[in-house]
Amino acid sequence: MKSLKDNAALWVAVSLAAVLTGCGGAGGSSSTQPPPPTTYTLTVNSVNPTTGVAMTVSPADNNAAANGSTSFTRTYNSGTAVTVTAPATAGNNTFTSWAGCSSASAVTCQVAMSANTVVTATYASPKTTPTVSVTPASFAITTAQSLSVSVSVSGGTGNPVPTGSVTLSSGSYSSPATALASGGATVNVPAGSLAVGSDTLTASYTPDSASSSVYNAATGTSSAVTVTAIATSVSVDQSSVGPAVTDQLLGMNMAAWYDPTTSAVVPAFQLAGIQAVRWPGGSWSDDYHWATNTMCGNTPNSNATFANFVNDLVLPGNFDVALTANYGTNSTCNGPGQPSEAAAWITQAKAINAHVSHMTVGNEEYGSWEDDLHTLKNDAGTYAAAVGTASTSSGYYAQIKGADSSVLVGVDVNPGNSPAWDPIVLANSQYDFVEYHYYPQAPGSESDTYLVQQAAQGLTTEIKTIRSELTTAGKPNTPIYVGEMGSVYTTPGKQSWSITQGLFAGQVLGEMMNDGISRATWWIGFGNCDEGANGSAAGNMSSSLYGWQTFGAYNVFSDGPTDGPCGVGSGPIGTMSPTARAFQLFSKVAVNGESVLTANVNGDTTNVRAYAATHSGGTVLVLFNVSQSVSEAITVSLSAQSTSSDVSVETYSKAIYDQSQTGVWADPTTADMGTQSLPLTLTLAPWSMNVVIIKP
Incomplete structure (x- = not known):
C-alpha cells in the first residue's frame, strides 16, 4: 500500500498534464485568438461658456458613458459613429457652430471615430441693441437754412464703442451714410430738404464687421424740428432800362515801383477780364517824372519807363489807360508840378498809341499826405487855379487838351472834406470828369459784417453826394471815375485776401454799374505787399476776421512765392485772390452795349x-x-x-x-x-x- 505522500504527488502530476493539454502545452491540435480592438478618445468642448454645457451623446462609449457636460471625454472603438447634440442655448448665449466634426448640421455633430478627436461647440453672447440719440443744432429753421444734426450711438457701460455708419431721414429726405467716429457723427441737412411743418429726424445705425457680432442695428429719433417756409424772390423788370453798362469798370491800378515788363501781368489781367489800368501809382504820381523815370524822394523800378509800361503791358493787353499828372513837384524837386510836363506826357502817349483816355490832375490833392510844393499846400483854391479852364493857357486843363483834345481831364473830389474842397474846385475849374477814391475802413477797425453787408452800399451814398455837388456846380452830368478802391485805406491785413473782401468787391462793381460810374480801377493789381520793416507781415490779423492767410496785401493778384510774407500760400505769380475772382465773374456782366x-x-x-x-x-x-x-x-x-x-x-x-x-x-x-x-x-x-x- 502506497503512502499518502505518494498519492498526492500523482494527483498533482495528472492535473498538471490535463492543464497543459488544454492550453496547448502538449502535442495534438491548437487555435489562435484575435487581438483586442483599437480604441480612440472623443473630447467634447464648448466655447462661451467653456464648461457646464450639457451634451447628448449617442451611443454610449466602451465604459457605458454617454451624455456629459463640457468638457468631457468618451472612449470608442475605432469606426464607431458617434452623434453629439448641443443644446440651442447655454444660459443666455446662443449656439452658433461646431468645429472638429466629420459633418455637422445645426446643433448636431457627427463623428466617425478613426483617431482621437476634439469637437467644440461655440456659443455667442446675446447682441446688444445700442441707444441712438439724435440732436439737431436747432429745433426751428426756415426752408432757406441748412441744419447740422449730431448723432451718437452708445452700447452702454462696459460695452465697446460701436462702429459702423448712420443715415438720417425724414419724409422724402435721406442722407448718405456717414461713418461713426468715436461713436458719433454729424450730418448736415441741406437747405430746403425738410418739409415745411413739424419734422422728426430718424437716425438708422448699421454696425460694421467689427461691431456686427456685438450690436444689433438700431434707430433713434429727434424731437420735432419746426420748418418755416421763407420765400425770398428776385424779380427783374426787363422794361426798366437804366444806365449803359461799360467794361471800363473792370480796372486795376499799377505803380512805377513794379516792373511792367513782368510777363505774368498781362495774361493774369486778361483771365480776370481787366480792361483798364491807371498809372503811375497813387501818391507816387505827385513825385514821378515820366520822361526820366525818376522821382522826388523815391526810386522807381528801373524797367518802369513809360515806354515799357506801354509796350509790355498796355498794348499787349489792349488796356485803356488813365494817367495821373504830377501836380506836386517839378522835375528838379524844388517847386510845384508843371502843366507842361503833363502836356508833354500826353504828346508822347499819342505818338506811341498808348490808349490814354483820362488824365487826372494830381492824386488826392486834398490830403496832407500828398507831396505838394505849391505855396499853399493841399489848398482847394490853389488847385482849382492850377487846373484852370480852356481859356487859361497856362493851366493843366488847357495844356493837356492842347496836346490831345480827345483826352478827358479830371479833378480830385472828396465829399465832406475838411477844409472844404469839392465846392471850391468844382465851381472854379474846368474838367471833363471827377475822380473819387473809396476806402470804407480804417486799419485796425475792420469788420467782416460791415464790409460784407454795408460797405459797398456806402459807395452809392458817396456817389449821390458827389452828384449833388456837381448839380450845385452846374455840371450835373459829369462822369465819375472811381480811381482807387479797397477795403481799408492803409495797412491791409488778412481781410485783403479773404472771401470777405471778394464779396465787397463784387458788390462794389454792382453798385457802380447801377450808379452809372464811367470808369473804375481797384488799388492795386500787382506789387503792393503790406510788409513790415523787419520783413514780417503787417496789418490786422485778428481772429475776429475770417481768413486763412497770414499776410495782408493791396495787390489782388499774387506776386509769387518770392514776395516776402505775401508769398506764403498765395500761389504762383498771377494767382487770383477772391477780389480778383469778383472781377472775373463780373466781366460776364460789365459788357459794352x-x-x-x-x-x-x-x-x-x-x-x-x-x-x-x-x-x-x-x-x-x-x-x-x-x-x-x-x-x-x-x-x-x-x-x-x-x-x-x-x-x-x-x-x-x-x-x-x-x-x-x-x-x-x-x-x-x-x-x-x-x-x-x-x-x-x-x-x-x-x-x-x-x-x-x-x-x-
Missing part, C-alpha cells in the same frame, strides 16, 4: 443782394448771399419771360475760398442748367457771388 435792369429782392433783404443787366438779348444777374453760414433758397423771375432756352450759373463762394487753407486757389464753379421754366429756383451757398445768365 448792355444796359442796367432793375432787380428787386423780396423776403430776406438782409442776406440776398441782386444786380441785373441785359445780356446778348437775354438777362444776366449777379446774386450775393452775404450770410456766412446759411444757404439761401430763392426764386428768380423776369417780367417779360416765362421760359429760357438755357440758364448757366457761375459761383465763387466761401467753400471754394476755404480750399486756400491748404494752398489750393480753386476756380469758380459753373453749372449749365439747360432749358428752364421761370420763375427759376436756386440755392445760394453761404458767402457766395453768383452770375446767372438767362438766355431768351
